[in-house]
Amino acid sequence: SQQGEEDPQALSIQEGENATMNCSYKTSINNLQWYRQNSGRGLVHLILIRSNEREKHSGRLRVTLDTSKKSSSLLITASRAADTASYFCATDGETSGSRLTFGEGTQLTVNP
Amino acid sequence: ETGVTQTPRHLVMGMTNKKSLKCEQHLGHNAMYWYKQSAKKPLELMFVYNFKEQTENNSVPSRFSPECPNSSHLFLHLHTLQPEDSALYLCASSPGQGWEELFFGEGSRLTVL
Numbered sequence: 517s518q519q520g521e522e523d524p525q526a527l528s529i530q531e532g533e534n535a536t537m538n539c540s541y542k543t544s545i546n547n548l549q550w551y552r553q554n555s556g557r558g559l560v561h562l563i564l565i566r567s568n569e570r571e572k573h574s575g576r577l578r579v580t581l582d583t584s585k586k587s588s589s590l591l592i593t594a595s596r597a598a599d600t601a602s603y604f605c606a607t608d609g610e611t612s613g614s615r616l617t618f619g620e621g622t623q624l625t626v627n628p
Numbered sequence: 629e630t631g632v633t634q635t636p637r638h639l640v641m642g643m644t645n646k647k648s649l650k651c652e653q654h655l656g657h658n659a660m661y662w663y664k665q666s667a668k669k670p671l672e673l674m675f676v677y678n679f680k681e682q683t684e685n686n687s688v689p690s691r692f693s694p695e696c697p698n699s700s701h702l703f704l705h706l707h708t709l710q711p712e713d714s715a716l717y718l719c720a721s722s723p724g725q726g727w728e729e730l731f732f733g734e735g736s737r738l739t740v741l
Contacts, residue, residue, distance in 0.1 A: 556716070559671075559718070559730070564729060615673055615686075617670070618670045
């Protein structure tokens with residue numbers, strides 16, 4: 517069954533606003549990663565948070581992890597039109613071997 | 629430029645054709661992966677190679693045949709595909725097999741007529 521599920525499926529905001537995307541997963545994990553994909557392109561790694569971390573920052577990105585709720589959130593502050601993309605969380609379950617499991621993604625549209 | 633190059637970027641083929649997708653990484657990584665991305669579905673892991681050896685085959689039909697001649701190159705040979713195989717095929721690499729960040733290529737968009 518699918519490990520990571522993003523919410524919402526689609527999000528539309530205005531430039532300058534903050535965007536929050538959520539990811540829920542089912543089994544225990546070693547780490548959780550967020551990736552970004554521009555339309556028709558490859559995925560680009562954004563940030564990795566380990567199971568013993570609660571929050572991580574990278575530029576305008578802030579990721580939180582709540583292992584008790586099996587959920588993570590990605591916050592993009594002061595969004596720009598160039599942030600328009602799909603965002604995926606990926607988890608490596610403790611029992612999934614080398615398999616990174618991706619969710620279906622959140623399509624973010626930032627309107628100028 | 630991610631250091632992972634996929635060719636061709638677009639491919640249209642009939643169900644009786646034989647074609648190949650190529651992936652090359654210039655990052656010195658030891659693990660390489662094929663993923664399939666279909667519309668409205670999560671990425672599906674197809675194959676994993678570590679030091680040229682296949683370590684995972686995620687129950688992929690035999691009409692998809694991977695080849696990894698060395699740690700820098702990965703191929704996906706395609707034959708007698710079905711229209712439902714139309715998808716974006718993504719190659720990725722990582723320093724080793726495990727939990728590290730994956731570096732993806734731009735993908736090969738495959739359309740099977």
